[in-house]
Amino acid sequence: MSNTDIVRLGVVGLGFMGQTHATNAETLGHEVVAGADLVASTREEFAAAYDAATYEAFEEMYESEELDAVAVSTPNAFHEPAVVAALERDYDVFCEKPLASDLESAERIADAAAQSDGFCMVNFHNRVSTATEVFKDRQAEGFFGDVTHVDANYVRRRGIPGVGSWFTNRELSGGGAVVDIGVHAIDYALYLMGYPEVEEVFAVTRTEFGHREDYVDPGDWYDETEEAVFDVEDSATAMLRCADDRTISLEVTWAANQAETNDFVVRGTEAGAALELGGEELTLYQAGKQGTDHLVDSTLTSGSLDRTGWEGSDERFLEAVRTGEPPALNGVEQGLTVQRVIDAIYRSAEAGTSVSVE
Structure with a gap:
């Protein structure tokens, strides 16, 4: 100190x-x-x-x-x-x-x-973004009620790190897309939900692109060498069941035939929200009876922290x-919780069934 x-x-x-x-x-x-x-x-x-x-x-x-x-x-x-x-x-x-x-x-x-x-x-x-700060303050005021579900997406269309680097070598990295970018999505979803205890995980991991000789890479992320190692997953789909039956759906890919997205959607009993991982825009979803039954969508369009990211x-x-x-x-205990979820994702994918989080 x-x-x-x-x-x-x-x-x-x-x-x-x-x-x-x-x-x-x-x-x-x-x-x-x-x-x-x-x-x-x-x-x-x-x-x-x-x-x-x-x-x-x-x-x-x-x-x-x-x-x-x-x-x-x-x-x-x-x-x-x-x-x-x-x-x-x-x-x-x-x-x-x-x-x-x-x-x-x-x-x-x-x-x-x-x-x-x-x-x-x-x-x-x-976590350090204007949208996140506004969301958490609103959450502390009870604006969303009970947050019961988060839809978490971190999807690259083509974004596999260089093959032969430590990112694609399980011995050095511990895993692929889940460890590299999925860790951010897991933490952010848990943070938006208030870091509940995660009780059970069901997951499927896939390797669909990283081993292919005809892999298309417009962004030049993929730097294959003669002795390249690619023994990790390049995508994963998971469902996390948390305490009180709250849930998180997780989609993580280094490469996929779909549009890229970092969208997170939060559902609460009183209101909901949509925001991007690390982004600055926040949309709030409400419903009301004032005057007549109606829906309200409002978007944060200005204001920023001095330093983000x-x-x-x-x-x-x-x-x-x-x-x-x-x-x-961002303390070590929350880091350990994320590590337990990553471990459960891999155990579930290997077992082909849901597993308890240890």
Whole structure:
């Protein structure tokens, strides 16, 4: 925890997201002290961009530098050692989603957080949007009544990450579309519903595009190499039954023959809403009897937070570090809940039946 207004940040994993966290930290007036990465050229680029010390091993960085907080943005399989070691030093940790590559690893991170004087926050950055803030305030006022169902969609028409990268290698990622983008949809749906206990999951996962030699890729996402590994799913359909028979329907794809959508539809007993994952537009659906029976659709068209998405998420983390107050949102327990749902999706798909969430 920081004793000054300037947080001293270390970054583990210096690729795109590691550099994003570092840039946001500097923009917000904090200091990027050091970074760690296995790749020498990546370390050199990071050192030049942020005037920071760099290390091949995060253990050496932890040992050598005086840090207040750590951002971990490695491939999923390597979250646990970097996060746990930081928590054991009582650093505050910002962990990329998902919490880990599998449930057992995520549970060990949660155990380490419970024993640390530091906190662990998960980067569910899509929560930080104007539409979400307005929705949650209305929800707190009772505007929607009881939220009973969320229809959650994160669908890319063609958007499989580079084959041969860690995204399509189960050993490094822990899964495919569900782990990469489904994690956002699961968290966001649960957040809109108020994070109820998830009791049961039925799911089907599919691999329909990633293994095909004739895969069409207009956006050049798919960078196949000679020794490419693609042993993960590229889509999933799931139904989540939560406490009090509340439900979430989930559709996640890296590739599908349909229009792209990030639409989330919320149904409540008094009103409903439609919004996009990470978007700024919010539509409210109401019915009334004033004058005559009628329906009302209203849309939020103006107003915005100062910072949204990745920058807004980094701001909330760094402010929590600065003040010494663990964040109320995106804590390790919610990250663990999402990991349990991911685990249940894969177990259900393998078993061909619904499964309890453990």
